[in-house]
Amino acid sequence: MAQKIYAGVSVDVNEEGYFTNPAQWTREMAAEVAGEEGINLTDNHYAVLSFLRERYGKGEALTIRSVGNSGIIDIKGFYGLFPGAPMKKAAKIAGIPKPSSCV
Amino acid sequence: MKRLLILGAGTGGTIMANKMRKQLSRDEWDITIVDQHRTHYYQPGFLFVPFGMYNRQDVVKPKTSFLPNGVNVIFQEIDRIDGNESKVLLKDGISLKYNFLVIATGTRVVPEETPGLKGPLWHKNIFDFYTIEGALALAEFFKTWPGGELVLNIADVPIKCPVAPLEFVMFADAFFVERGLRSKVNISYATPMSGAFTKPRASKVLGALLEDKNINIIPDFYLEKVDNDKKAIVSYDDREIPFDCLVTVPVHKGDPMIGRSGLGDEMDFAKANKHTLQSDFFPNIFVIGDAGNFPTSKAGSVVHFQADVLTENLVCAIENRPFTESFDGHANCYIETGFGKGALIDFNYDTEPLPGSFPFPGIGPFGLLKETRMNHYGKLIFRWIYWHILLKGKEMPIDSKMTMAGKKM
Numbered sequence: 001m002a003q004k005i006y007a008g009v010s011v012d013v014n015e016e017g018y019f020t021n022p023a024q025w026t027r028e029m030a031a032e033v034a035g036e037e038g039i040n041l042t043d044n045h046y047a048v049l050s051f052l053r054e055r056y057g058k059g060e061a062l063t064i065r066s067v068g069n070s071g072i073i074d075i076k077g078f079y080g081l082f083p084g085a086p087m088k089k090a091a092k093i094a095g096i097p098k099p100s101s102c103v
Numbered sequence: 104m105k106r107l108l109i110l111g112a113g114t115g116g117t118i119m120a121n122k123m124r125k126q127l128s129r130d131e132w133d134i135t136i137v138d139q140h141r142t143h144y145y146q147p148g149f150l151f152v153p154f155g156m157y158n159r160q161d162v163v164k165p166k167t168s169f170l171p172n173g174v175n176v177i178f179q180e181i182d183r184i185d186g187n188e189s190k191v192l193l194k195d196g197i198s199l200k201y202n203f204l205v206i207a208t209g210t211r212v213v214p215e216e217t218p219g220l221k222g223p224l225w226h227k228n229i230f231d232f233y234t235i236e237g238a239l240a241l242a243e244f245f246k247t248w249p250g251g252e253l254v255l256n257i258a259d260v261p262i263k264c265p266v267a268p269l270e271f272v273m274f275a276d277a278f279f280v281e282r283g284l285r286s287k288v289n290i291s292y293a294t295p296m297s298g299a300f301t302k303p304r305a306s307k308v309l310g311a312l313l314e315d316k317n318i319n320i321i322p323d324f325y326l327e328k329v330d331n332d333k334k335a336i337v338s339y340d341d342r343e344i345p346f347d348c349l350v351t352v353p354v355h356k357g358d359p360m361i362g363r364s365g366l367g368d369e370m371d372f373a374k375a376n377k378h379t380l381q382s383d384f385f386p387n388i389f390v391i392g393d394a395g396n397f398p399t400s401k402a403g404s405v406v407h408f409q410a411d412v413l414t415e416n417l418v419c420a421i422e423n424r425p426f427t428e429s430f431d432g433h434a435n436c437y438i439e440t441g442f443g444k445g446a447l448i449d450f451n452y453d454t455e456p457l458p459g460s461f462p463f464p465g466i467g468p469f470g471l472l473k474e475t476r477m478n479h480y481g482k483l484i485f486r487w488i489y490w491h492i493l494l495k496g497k498e499m500p501i502d503s504k505m506t507m508a509g510k511k512m
Binding site for chain 2: 060061063064065066069075076078079083084085088
């Protein structure tokens with residue numbers, strides 16, 4: 001398993017850079033992961049990250065549509081915050097595994 | 104008299120009615136099944152309809168033909184489940200008390216979720232093949248279509264039978280080659296996933312197959328709307344793909360009754376434990392198949408494997424014993440690749456599809472994650488197996504748990 005240093009702390013990540021232990025995540029680390037993706041985190045970003053971590057903690061599926069239905073932001077806005085592949089980028093920055101869309 | 108109530112007489116509900124009637128004493132247990140429709144559709148057959156390989160008669164039969172004696176059938180729409188009172192209210196005002204309830208109400212396509220999808224071009228240039236009406240309309244369209252941009256789009260996941268869209272484009276390739284039209288038809292596959300399939304090794308093998316067949320994969324395309332004037336699909340990040348024929352796999356949802364009953368997630372899929380299949384809300388409610396929020400394929404093979412587990416666990420619950428069975432997410436899918444060949448994948452919650460042979464290690468007769476003629480015959484024979492063995496809950500020579508035997512790491 002690979003290790004990476006974020007906010008001065010060594011954390012476990014997989015080959016794609018996703019946290020394998022979401023408990024190691026902090027807000028400061030999120031800012032650094034976001035920087036690697038070319039994103040500057042705002043309060044809106046953090047609101048989405050909290051939502052994703054909470055949902056992940058409850059074992060619920062993470063989908064773009066579920067973020068759109070969350071009341072925090074609509075899908076268009078989600079794309080605006082995390083351009084290109086919002087769910088994959090947001091999950092990476094939120095320190096949770098890459099969502100495996102149902103097969 | 105105690106009652107086992109089953110909601111939905113599709114694949115899951117029908118198998119459970121057959122299995123549970125054998126388990127429960129007729130003197131003690133009434134089994135009642137409720138469904139609003141009288142026709143059973145062989146949904147895997149819909150894929151063959153647009154290409155004229157199957158017609159309506161090949162894929163429909165009356166539901167009552169597959170239900171055993173000693174099961175009461177009610178054809179009526181369901182209003183909602185009252186879990187606190189252990190009763191189900193039907194649309195005509197009838198209330199049915201139950202001791203145990205099985206939710207098997209499946210999933211449905213909801214094209215209305217996407218602006219413009221069910222607009223002026225619906226069933227003129229835009230078709231779905233997940234309903235019999237859409238599949239038949241597309242068959243008519245293809246008879247005289249001179250060619251152009253053929254775009255298959257998956258609006259969102261999860262969808263029923265996640266390999267069906269791949270099979271569709273490979274069938275389309277073969278269909279237009281055989282008609283001498285392939286040079287006039289450009290085939291694109293626009294998907295919200297990052298490749299042809301979600302699981303890495305299968306995605307690589309299936310992606311390479313599409314490339315060989317000159318089918319363009321457009322990944323990470325998340326559909327926002329359909330522009331009917333421009334004849335184009337538009338993604339949330341403002342990419343446009345023009346089409347002359349759009350084959351859509353619309354957004355899927357569970358039955359709205361699940362939502363009204365407060366038993367589902369935001370897509371109306373019933374929330375349940377992925378191993379025990381017990382509802383998250385009430386211990387005497389269980390969920391099977393497409394109706395649930397299980398993180399595995401929405402497919403008949405999954406329902407079939409779940410039915411073995413659910414039968415055991417329901418009996419445990421009825422006898423007030425701890426559960427003895429756990430569902431591992433096992434799915435087994437034949438994939439038609441065109442020109443008389445097919446592939447096969449076998450996987451579960453934890454193990455992605457791997458190459459090898461199935462069901463007998465080293466022998467087969469089916470090949471895993473590779474194209475063979477035998478796999479194609481497997482799919483064709485399966486229609487007979489479905490009507491005659493699977494729906495009736497009879498034994499099949501395939502274990503409900505996935506096995507690593509015959510798989511190559």
